[in-house]
Amino acid sequence: MNRIQAKGFFAETAQLVGAVVRAMRITFITFFRKPVTVHYPDKPRAYPDRYRGLLALVYEPDTGEEACIGCRLCEFVCPPAVIKVEMQKGEKRNYAKTFTLELYACEFCELCVQVCPTDAIVMMKSFDMATADRREMLLDKDRLHAIGQQFPVSWATGNKLRDMQAPPKKAPGEKHGGGEA
Amino acid sequence: MSADTAIPVVRTLDYTGAERLTMNMGPQHPSAHGVFRAILTLEGEKVVAVDAVIGYLHRCHEKLAETLTYAQYPSIASKTDYVAAMTSELAYVMAAEEIAKIEVPKRAEYLRVLVAELQRIASHCLWLGTWCMDMGGALGGGATIFLYCIRERELVLDLFESLTGARLLYGFHQVGGVRYDVPEGWMEQCRQTIDLIDKRIDEYQEMLEGNAFFLMRTQGVGVISKELALDVGVCGPLLRGSGVAFDLRRVAPYSSYQDFDFRVPVETAGDCFARYRVRMAEFRESIKIVRQIIAGLPEGPISSRPGLKSVAQVRVPKGEAYTRVEGARGEVGCYLIGDGTAKPYRMKWRGASFSNLAVLPHIIPGHAVADVVAIMGSVDPVFGEVDR
Amino acid sequence: MTTSSIAVTGLIAGGAVLGALLGLVAYVTLLERKFAARMQSRIGPYRVGPHGLLQPIADGVKLLLKEDIIPTDADKRIFTLAPLVFVVPCLMIFATIPFAPGLGVADLNIGVLFFMAVSSMEIVGLFMAGWSSNNKYALISAMRAVNQIISYDLPFIMAALVPVLLTGSLKLSEIAHAQEGLWFIFYPVLGQLGFIAFIVASVAAENRVPFDILEAESELVAGFRVEYSGMKFAIIQLGEYAHVLGTSFLGSLLFLGAWAGPGPWWLGPGWFLLKALLIFLLITWVRWSFIRIRVDQILQISWKLLLPLTVLLVMATAVTVVMRSGTGE
Numbered sequence: 002m003n004r005i006q007a008k009g010f011f012a013e014t015a016q017l018v019g020a021v022v023r024a025m026r027i028t029f030i031t032f033f034r035k036p037v038t039v040h041y042p043d044k045p046r047a048y049p050d051r052y053r054g055l056l057a058l059v060y061e062p063d064t065g066e067e068a069c070i071g072c073r074l075c076e077f078v079c080p081p082a083v084i085k086v087e088m089q090k091g092e093k094r095n096y097a098k099t100f101t102l103e104l105y106a107c108e109f110c111e112l113c114v115q116v117c118p119t120d121a122i123v124m125m126k127s128f129d130m131a132t133a134d135r136r137e138m139l140l141d142k143d144r145l146h147a148i149g150q151q152f153p154v155s156w157a158t159g160n161k162l163r164d165m166q167a168p169p170k171k172a173p174g175e176k177h178g179g180g181e182a
Numbered sequence: 183m184s185a186d187t188a189i190p191v192v193r194t195l196d197y198t199g200a201e202r203l204t205m206n207m208g209p210q211h212p213s214a215h216g217v218f219r220a221i222l223t224l225e226g227e228k229v230v231a232v233d234a235v236i237g238y239l240h241r242c243h244e245k246l247a248e249t250l251t252y253a254q255y256p257s258i259a260s261k262t263d264y265v266a267a268m269t270s271e272l273a274y275v276m277a278a279e280e281i282a283k284i285e286v287p288k289r290a291e292y293l294r295v296l297v298a299e300l301q302r303i304a305s306h307c308l309w310l311g312t313w314c315m316d317m318g319g320a321l322g323g324g325a326t327i328f329l330y331c332i333r334e335r336e337l338v339l340d341l342f343e344s345l346t347g348a349r350l351l352y353g354f355h356q357v358g359g360v361r362y363d364v365p366e367g368w369m370e371q372c373r374q375t376i377d378l379i380d381k382r383i384d385e386y387q388e389m390l391e392g393n394a395f396f397l398m399r400t401q402g403v404g405v406i407s408k409e410l411a412l413d414v415g416v417c418g419p420l421l422r423g424s425g426v427a428f429d430l431r432r433v434a435p436y437s438s439y440q441d442f443d444f445r446v447p448v449e450t451a452g453d454c455f456a457r458y459r460v461r462m463a464e465f466r467e468s469i470k471i472v473r474q475i476i477a478g479l480p481e482g483p484i485s486s487r488p489g490l491k492s493v494a495q496v497r498v499p500k501g502e503a504y505t506r507v508e509g510a511r512g513e514v515g516c517y518l519i520g521d522g523t524a525k526p527y528r529m530k531w532r533g534a535s536f537s538n539l540a541v542l543p544h545i546i547p548g549h550a551v552a553d554v555v556a557i558m559g560s561v562d563p564v565f566g567e568v569d570r
Numbered sequence: 571m572t573t574s575s576i577a578v579t580g581l582i583a584g585g586a587v588l589g590a591l592l593g594l595v596a597y598v599t600l601l602e603r604k605f606a607a608r609m610q611s612r613i614g615p616y617r618v619g620p621h622g623l624l625q626p627i628a629d630g631v632k633l634l635l636k637e638d639i640i641p642t643d644a645d646k647r648i649f650t651l652a653p654l655v656f657v658v659p660c661l662m663i664f665a666t667i668p669f670a671p672g673l674g675v676a677d678l679n680i681g682v683l684f685f686m687a688v689s690s691m692e693i694v695g696l697f698m699a700g701w702s703s704n705n706k707y708a709l710i711s712a713m714r715a716v717n718q719i720i721s722y723d724l725p726f727i728m729a730a731l732v733p734v735l736l737t738g739s740l741k742l743s744e745i746a747h748a749q750e751g752l753w754f755i756f757y758p759v760l761g762q763l764g765f766i767a768f769i770v771a772s773v774a775a776e777n778r779v780p781f782d783i784l785e786a787e788s789e790l791v792a793g794f795r796v797e798y799s800g801m802k803f804a805i806i807q808l809g810e811y812a813h814v815l816g817t818s819f820l821g822s823l824l825f826l827g828a829w830a831g832p833g834p835w836w837l838g839p840g841w842f843l844l845k846a847l848l849i850f851l852l853i854t855w856v857r858w859s860f861i862r863i864r865v866d867q868i869l870q871i872s873w874k875l876l877l878p879l880t881v882l883l884v885m886a887t888a889v890t891v892v893m894r895s896g897t898g899e
Contacts, residue, residue, distance in 0.1 A: 013394075016392065020394050020395075021393075023388050023392060023393075024860060025855060025856070025859045027388060028326060028859045029609075029855070032608045032609045034611060036607070036608065036611050038612050038613045049340075049344040050365065051344070052343065053346075053347035074491075077492070078254060078490075078492070078493040079254075080250055080255070080257060080258055110257035111353065112254065112257065112353070112490070116490055116493070124347070157347060162489060163489030163490070164489070165362065165363050166356070166361060166485045166490070167485070167488050167489050227710075227865065318861030318862055325610070326606075326609060326859060329611060330610070330611070393860070395861055395862070395863045396861060399863060399864065550865070550866065551710070552864045552865065
């Protein structure tokens with residue numbers, strides 16, 4: 002592309018005409034390309050496996066019990082502090098008595114999913130929750146479980162993420178760099 | 183630019199003196215690139231003085247970093263330069279790693295370079311689209327180029343979505359490495375996307391570079407001389423468009439940039455067109471680097487620290503560090519003072535756009551009102567970085 | 571024919587043309603949006619009605635229901651009058667256009683002159699709108715508008731004079747008849763250059779991109795129209811699109827042979843409409859391909875390039891006509 006401005010009247014005019022024709026050619030050939038529009042929501046959109054969508058609580062796959070043990074790790078790690086958990090002690094394991102998540106303030110950063118030891122809190126492969134009232138986005142435990150049943154679950158659960166990030170086991174005596182775990 | 187610290191009062195039609203008119207551009211304005219207020223003093227169509235008012239997007243990032251741990255803040259760091267989120271996070275985690283002397287595995291370093299260069303491509307796509315839209319109108323030829331550029335940016339964002347799950351604010355980096363590894367088939371998708379973008383950039387250049395309208399609007403407009411650039415302290419494509427061959431990836435290589443073969447584009451004219459040329463060349467160079475990584479990504483772990491299990495997992499000893507990365511807009515720097523706990527004592531961002539905006543009162547006077555948008559677009563500010 | 575029957579036929583014809591025109595203008599906006607969308611890899615309006623066909627009606631209803639805001643310090647009378655003063659000339663230009671041989675509202679002897687004179691009256695309305703809004707952006711835009719439209723009306727007239735000279739009459743139906751053998755656009759050199767000059771000058775005189783600095787959405791946020799809302803805004807939009815359409819009709823009449831086309835005579839208006847829409851789409855194609863240029867560059871192009879070129883073109887046409895009539899056909 003000759004970017005030097007041509008000198009002389011006829012050369013300049015020729016360059017101008019050439020540029021006009023070239024620019025209009027690009028719009029012309031784009032006219033005949035297929036549009037990139039996806040007719041959402043009539044056509045569903047393919048979400049990738051790791052999509053960070055709505056948050057939900059799930060049940061254990063083998064026992065069917067609630068996976069959440071009320072350990073409150075997600076509450077502590079959440080940067081905007083939208084999770085509030087109360088633990089309820091049980092005989093064999095603990096539960097969460099109440100679990101509220103303010104979805105309107107959630108950053109969708111996936112840190113809560115990352116730290117969960119039992120893969121209880123996960124993200125869904127969908128973000129379909131539009132409401133007219135913000136209070137409907139203050140999710141309590143029942144709603145979180147309901148969302149967990151409603152949409153497909155994203156691949157990324159706590160254990161899978163930690164396994165992906167963990168370095169291979171080093172020989173004993175070798176230290177990792179930096180601070181302690 | 184004004185000598186006193188009082189906010190200037192915007193008067194209505196004021197014909198005192200040499201027929202000067204004070205006009206307010208922004209903070210709500212289609213081409214303010216965010217929330218930016220420029221108080222222009224006009225004489226007819228010519229701008230005589232510029233008063234830049236910023237701070238409309240201040241969200242107390244630096245104070246926030248003192249209350250969040252090193253595990254929590256990287257996902258917030260993306261919100262400073264939200265258009266090029268990967269490079270913002272990188273500066274913060276590199277600062278923590280430097281104080282704590284944490285080694286980052288090779289694969290993680292290469293992944294960091296990969297996403298940084300892809301992010302540069304996406305950010306420059308947005309820059310080109312919005313700049314042409316400012317110059318060409320939301321209903322007009324500018325919008326056409328805008329939609330083409332956004333179409334390409336969406337492809338890169340799809341790549342990031344497959345990699346991290348998010349499209350704009352990723353939380354990809356963590357202290358010690360990165361959080362996500364590449365999934366199956368991602369490298370192939372990346373290669374195809376890069377090849378397509380390479381062809382499409384040819385189309386944009388064809389639409390713009392020989393175009394007399396574009397040349398008329400950008401050549402000779404907003405000239406930053408080399409001395410002015412060095413005096414005011416601009417960075418990034420503004421500096422390289424004025425003849426200073428300074429790119430942090432070459433001058434102070436971080437995250438294994440020294441392993442890659444790429445050119446640093448430099449232009450000497452210093453006008454908007456030179457900055458455009460620099461950024462278009464940066465497209466090509468980023469594509470080159472991405473291709474090199476696709477050809478050889480080393481195996482290994484993606485983080486030298488175990489996966490995050492609790493909020494106070496990362497502790498950084500006493501010490502301070504200033505790390506800088508070459509973001510899409512220039513030098514993004516993070517100054518961190520660690521005090522042995524899980525939260526920093528102080529964190530300061532050096533925003534690239536903040537320093538770049540300082541040049542506006544020097545180069546805008548003398549131009550017409552229409553050139554103000556062309557110059558602002560070529561400076562490419564993102565106000566998350568400016569106001570933090 | 572008695573005066574009253576002329577008046578009645580005139581009223582009926584005028585009413586019919588006006589009605590058809592308003593419908594056409596509404597749907598031409600939809601055509602532009604879908605055409606532009608395809609050039610940008612997207613679909614235009616799609617959901618309102620099948621493939622967006624009811625979109626103009628939805629827009630019209632929306633604008634009717636909007637609140638009519640008049641700024642506090644605006645000059646109320648001029649503010650309210652300005653859209654009318656703008657739109658009436660834009661609609662009046664259709665009075666002289668014959669849509670088929672003998673079918674038109676008023677086929678004046680000075681058709682081209684009337685068209686040019688009336689279409690440059692809209693600038694008064696434009697300036698009234700900008701001045702009375704009590705808004706700096708509107709004022710700057712109005713001042714740019716006066717500058718630009720006046721500068722480009724001259725080459726516009728000169729370019730339109732080329733077919734007039736080749737025909738020897740200002741009457742529009744005669745110009746259309748004179749093209750029965752050869753459309754003026756195919757006339758060697760003079761026809762093509764005249765057509766290009768006509769298109770460029772008309773794009774500039776109508777404030778279309780790349781010459782739409784006076785609206786410049788990204789700088790002046792709609793320019794002289796910025797304070798208008800609701801029906802007044804709709805009227806201004808109507809006037810603008812009517813003006814573009816009118817110039818397209820004039821262009822297809824002057825250069826593309828108006829109603830000439832294969833088929834029976836009653837298909838003539840259909841061909842005329844098709845050619846006018848073709849010119850409209852050409853202007854739209856230009857609009858969506860280029861960025862705009864600064865106002866001083868626009869004026870430079872007009873005074874230093876386009877006006878001398880069109881004057882030379884008119885002189886060359888005159889010389890050709892004299893030589894042609896001197897030596898016989």
